[in-house]
Amino acid sequence: MTRIETVICIGCPMGCEIKLTVGAKGEITKISGNRCKEGKSYAPQEYKNPVRILTATVKTANSSRPLLPVRSARPILKRLLLPSMPVLAGITVTAPVRVGDVVVPNLLDTGVDVIATGELLS
Amino acid sequence: MNLHEIDVAVIGSGPAGMAAAVRAKETGAKNVVILERAEELGGLLHQCVHNGFGLFYFHEDLTGPEYAHRFIEKTMDAGVRPMLETMALNISPDREITAVSNKNQFLKFRPESIVLAMGCRERSRGALNIPGTRPAGVFTAGTAQRFINVEGFLPGRQVVILGSGDIGMIMARRLTLEGARVEAVVEVLPYVGGLIRNEVQCLHDFDIPLFLKHTVTNIYGERRVEGVRVAEVDSRMNPIGGTERDIACDTLLLSVGLIPENELSLTAGVELDPVTGGPFVDGARQTTVPGIFAGGNVVHVHDLVDNVTWESEIAGESAARFAMGERIPAWAGIKLKAGRNIRYVVPHTISGNEDVTLYMRVREPEQNVRINVGDIAGKSELIVKPSSMLKIELTSEQLKKLGKNVTEVVIDCQKWGGK
Structure with missing residues (x-):
């Protein structure tokens, strides 16, 4: 099935x-409909364990x-x-902060840091 | 820098203005200034904290503030002079700019050339004529975006969003993350107004209900919004009796379209295209007034910042060439005409001698089509939608096939059976 x-x-x-053909044990046997190779790696990930970039703000x-x-x-x-x-x-962050500075290390034990995307001058 | 020695003045410092100013400098213009009414460069990028910027220009997935940061650094490194808290009030047809500023008070100067980069603004409740009371709690999506992402206020706790444009969908996600409840996104058309990726990652991800072919027919509440009435619409967009339902909410966001901001362009006598709402431009992005160029959302509303940047680089380069003495005949060349299922094409004219990229939008969604540029070029597309701008690059070699006496080329979107 x-x-x-x-x-x-x-x-x-x-x-x-993108269409994924999934076998009886949940294995992916075919991927179609993607127009580039990014899609080929995205589709199985999205099917099994979808991931997203989190964007938000913090207080200063x-x-x-x-x-x-x-x-x-x-x-x-x-x-x-x-x-x-x-x-x-x-x-709450205090100035100065540069773009790329780590604001929260290891968010929820994911191993992923939250970084600043804007600048705060002191 | 003496105000009377300015070569290129750029109005607005969003992605369009910064790209134009940097390219003008790179092309060789000596004194380049940007007039910006806000306190910092970057325009609306600062409030667009979500990602998806620069995938094509930088080959990276950046947020709005990061994209702004890259271009602010380029702008400063290039030696462009920003004139902050300075608002242009008038441009005369012979390019004299009148402006006010906090530091310099009242300014009048005449640069060699000007780039219009004022961007666009949102359609508001007044443009829709939604009946009902006039309570607090009705915002455009972009205003809510500024409140949440820049000022630090949550505009409401229970929200209905009218319109499924990109900003509306992005705000549905943002409000949900910040603890508000988004009751529904209501779209009058039978399809989503914004990009499909935003439907997936903003609406589907958070199980936000989307009502297609529906609209808001009434707003309730005295001091504050207490609810809205939503009804299904027929094929002519008229509400269908008996389909109404009331949704309790304290906030209504409007994401119902963007309008290029061209009051300043009109003072200079620049002619606007009633379809795009922006200036008629040629391939060099010169408007109908010699020496005044335009790029980005002031010309036509884009869905991707990358295209805003590329288009404005053309305007910046042309403005520099004009400032250095080169004359580009205004509004000459081969006219591009929007044909079957094409709403508009920018630029409106091309010289026919140089490589050129055409930007266009379709009127209606369609599948398996071919976009034909006269009979010299074409591009097949599986799906075309009004929300996704189409791009066709033409080389000067292809354009030679037009022949010498051609004055007009029709761009058509044709049904196509082939693969």
Whole structure:
């Protein structure tokens, strides 16, 4: 018994609809519909363990800007997006902060850091 | 820098303005300034904290602030002079700029050339004529984005979003992450207005209901929004009686389209295309007024910043060449005409001698089509949608096939059976 699963690639604005042929034991036997090789690696990942970049903001001290934009340095499991938010809500950064500075190391034990995407000058 | 020795003045410092200014410098213009009404360079990129910027230009998946940061560094490194907290009020047809600023108060100067890079703004409730009361709690999606991502306020706790443009869907996700409940995204068309990747990662990921072929027909509430009435619409977009339902909410966000911001262009006598809402431009991105160029969302609303950057680099390069004495005949060349299922094509004219990239949008979604540029070039597409801008690159070799006396080329989107 095989079945067809569909995922939509979010790797770029094309939004390819990728078909996965999945065998009885959950093994993927065929991938089609992707227009590039990124899609070929994205589809099984999205089917088994979808991941996303988390983008958000954290509070600042001693700055005229109330917020600093941040993101996960790499994609994290999709199901960890919402649980990550209370962690970020507890963070206050102080200037100076440079783009790429680590704001939260090892977010929820994922091994992925949260980094600054904006600058705070002191 | 003496105000009377400015070669190129760029109005606006979003991705378009910064790209144009950097390229103008690189092309050889000596004194290049950017007039920016905000306190810093970068425009709306600062409030777009989500990723998806620069996939094509930098081959990296950056957030808005990171994309801004890269270009702010390029702008400063190139020696462009930013004039911050400076707002251009008027441009005369002979390119005299009138501006006010905190530091310099009232300014009048005449640069050799100008690049319009004012971007676009959102359509608001007034443009839609939604009936109902006038309570607090109705925002455009971009205003809510600024509140949440820059100012640090949550605009509401229970939200309905009208319109499935990219900003609306991105705000649905952002509000959900910040603890608000998004009751529904309501879209009058039978398909999503924004990119499909945003439907997946903003709506599907958080199980946010999407009502296609629906609209908001009433807003309730005295001091604050208390709810909205939603109804299905027929093929002519009229609400269907008996399909109404009320949704309780304290906030209504509008993501119902963007309008190029061209009040300043009009003061200079620049002619606007009623379809794009932006200036008519030639391949060099010169407007109908000699020496005034334009790039980015002020010309036509883009879905990708990368294309804004590329287009504005053309405008910046042309403005520098003009400032250095080269004359580009205004509004001359071969006219590009939007044919079957093509809403518009930018640029509006091309010289026919140089490589050129055409940007266009279709009117209706279609599958298995071929976009034909006269009979000299074509591109097959599996799916075309109004939300995804199409791009066709033409080489000067291909353009030679047009012959000498051609004055117009039609761009068509044709059904195509082949593979």
